Amino acid sequence: MIRFVHTLRLCGVAAALLLTSSCAFFETPEVTDPNNPDVEVFVNNPSLSQIQALASGTEASLRLGYQGQGPYLNMTGTFGREVVVLASNESRWYTELLGTRDLDNAAFYNSAYNDFARCRRAAQILRESANTAAVLSAEQKQVTQGFAHTMEAISELYMLNLQGENGIRIDVDNPLRPGPFVSYTASLDHIRDLLDQANTELTGGSAAFPFTLTTGGFTGFDTPATFRQFNRALAARVAAYRQDWAGITTNLAQSFYSETGSLTLGPSIAYTPGQPLDTGNPYFQALNSSPATLVVVQRSILQDTLRLTTTGRDARVRTKMARRATPRSLGGINGTYQPTVYTSNTARIPIIRNEELILLAAESAIQRNNLPEGVRLLNLIRTRSGNIGPYTGAVTQAALIDELLLQREFSLFYEGHRWVDYRRYNRLAQLDRELPNHQVFAAMARPFAEVAWDAANP
Secondary structure: OHHHHHHHHHHHHHHHHHHHOOOOOOOOOOOOOOOOOOHHHHHOOOOHHHHHHHHHHHHHHOOHHHOOOOOHHHHHHHHOOOEEEEEOOOHHHOOHHHOOOOOOOOOHHHHHHHHHHHHHHHHHHHHHHHHHOOOOOHHHHHHHHHHHHHHHHHHHHHHHHHHHHHOOEOOOOOOOOOOOEOOHHHHHHHHHHHHHHHHHHHHHOOOOOOOOOOOOOOOOOOOHHHHHHHHHHHHHHHHHHOOOHHHHHHHHOOOOOOOOOOOOOOOEEOOOOOOOOOOOOOOOOOOOOOOOEEEEEOHHHHHHHHHOOOOOOOHHHHHHEEEEEEEEEEOOEEEEEEEOOOOOOOOOEEOOOHHHHHHHHHHHHHHOOOHHHHHHHHHHHHHHOOOOOOOOOOOOHHHHHHHHHHHHHHHOOOOOOHHHHHHHOOOHHHOOOOOOOOOOOOOOOOOHHHHHHHHHOO
16 A cells, blocks of 8 residues: 555656756756646556556556545535535535535536546546556556556546536547536546456456555455446446446346345445554544534435335444434534444445445336336345345335335435435435525536636637
């Protein structure tokens, strides 16, 4: 992990040093692109150590969107009415983001889009570099492409989750001449295509990557064969977003899906605080602490706990949220509970895990009207994750979709899903408006830099 984070910073530093090494101290080196002066060092026949640096940098950069000024989970959690950020030093968290006014496309909270775009760009540079690397065999180049295309796909998926019907740019190989924004549907199709292309590359190449992934978040998914299982899990999620119900089942069969395996199995974002240049999980809050930026559980989540069972308290409620000794009240919102999903500053953030895959299998069954199978799979989650009895409600498609969304709400609480789920099921109007002047947004505002670029380049 030390190498993992250290490499991320050294990528730019080493490249800059290489560019100036042949120049006199006071000479200015010739730079083709002043915005990316160090890229050429890597994309023209890089060494194995440079390929390693780019791969580590790509992996590390995925964390950026989780921990910027507008962290991904706080943004999606706020819009999905999972959490409220009661920040004593920034009222826009509990006013503007809850809909007291239109969103500001230049505000701090739009930063995650740019951070995930950086990850996408890092992955693109990695695959461009691998293509020119004489040190790599054709098979090694192929699996490197599979890794890079998968990382591009997940970066774009996070960007699209934030942008919704605004869509995203998909033609960005030349950062100085990007293509136009395309629709939500076209964006999803492109992400699917990236994942499918990566799947082929990971299948037909070498048995090992020519670089090492971290010993943290990708343990068990650090070979082309096992990373491919991660790729297919992401493809199952994208299939659900595309309403390709049969595609969910096809992709799950090639993923790490297991009805008996650990529910937490899957790649994650890892943290090693205390190590040089690393940091801790930014979503960890000690119970009853009073930081300036305090995240609390939104009241509709607390109300929904009553829908889980009438015979006992759900285990997920006990472990994922706790009552505060001293509530915090700001802007007419009273925060009595705080999330305890991330129990320490070393806690990992799931990228995708087996519990979600079981819920995706249940969704596929329900949507294809195999209702008994949907009930069976939902009961796996109710009993294994919630430690509550089996489902006893109506066995109709409508009732089971309600149950599915409820189980996803608590199984995947504060992992970035509820807002996306309610949007794709056209249920945003059902999300709680805690105060009369609140509204629920369907998407972030398109970032100011993107709008400005299009205005300057019609």
